[in-house]
Amino acid sequence: MFSPQLSELDISYNDFSGHLSQGLGRCLRLSVLRAGFNNISSEIPGDIYNLSELEQLFLPANKLTGKIDNNITRLKKLTSLELYFNHLEGEIPMDIGLLSSLRSLQLHNNKHHWYSSTFSSKLYKSHQAELKDQSSGRELKRV
Numbered sequence: 751m752f753s754p755q756l757s758e759l760d761i762s763y764n765d766f767s768g769h770l771s772q773g774l775g776r777c778l779r780l781s782v783l784r785a786g787f788n789n790i791s792s793e794i795p796g797d798i799y800n801l802s803e804l805e806q807l808f809l810p811a812n813k814l815t816g817k818i819d820n821n822i823t824r825l826k827k828l829t830s831l832e833l834y835f836n837h838l839e840g841e842i843p844m845d846i847g848l849l850s851s852l853r854s855l856q857l858h859n860n861k862h863h864w865y866s867s868t869f870s871s872k873l874y875k876s877h878q879a880e881l882k883d884q885s886s887g888r889e890l891k892r893v
Contacts, residue, residue: 752777760784762808767791770809775800786810786832794833799824810856811835818857822846832856 752759756777767789774780775797783798786808793816794809804825810832817840818833829851839861846855 754778756780757803758782762786762788764788770795770798772797774798777801779803781827782806782808784808786812788812790814794819796821801825802827804828805851806830808832809836814838817841818843818846818862820845823848825849827851830854833860835859838862 752771752773754776757779758781759774759777760782762784763786765788766785769792770785770790772795774783774795778801780801781803782805783801784806787810789812790809791813794814796819798804798807799819799821802824805827806829807825808830811834814833814836815838817838820843822828822831822843823845826849828849830853831846832854834856835858837860838857840863842857842862846852
């Protein structure tokens with residue numbers, strides 16, 4: 751469905767519904783994926799974590815479910831991760847703070863939780879971070 755040569759894909763604000771395609775993982779040159787403000791109601795496809803060139807992942811304001819997989823740390827070039835206003839839940843992978851290129855992390859308004867102060871200190875190196883632990887009401891905000 752998608753060309754392996756594709757480097758940027760923006761399908762935001764289109765009222766798309768359904769699932770994100772597993773075929774995106776074959777777009778090995780993809781550096782920007784924007785599919786925010788639609789009605790996408792799936793988990794984040796596992797093959798997205800194979801996109802080693804991905805710098806920006808914007809999937810806010812959809813109906814994404816499941817959790818952020820630990821494989822998110824394979825996206826070494828990721829500078830922006832915006833998954834706010836979805837239905838994601840579970841513990842946020844602690845090692846997400848080890849992504850040295852990450853400058854913007856927006857995960858608020860989901861059902862995430864975290865337990866470790868180490869996690870918070872790792873994240874605080876990001877220039878912009880906004881999280882809210884829905885189970886405890888704790889917030890981490892740095893803008």
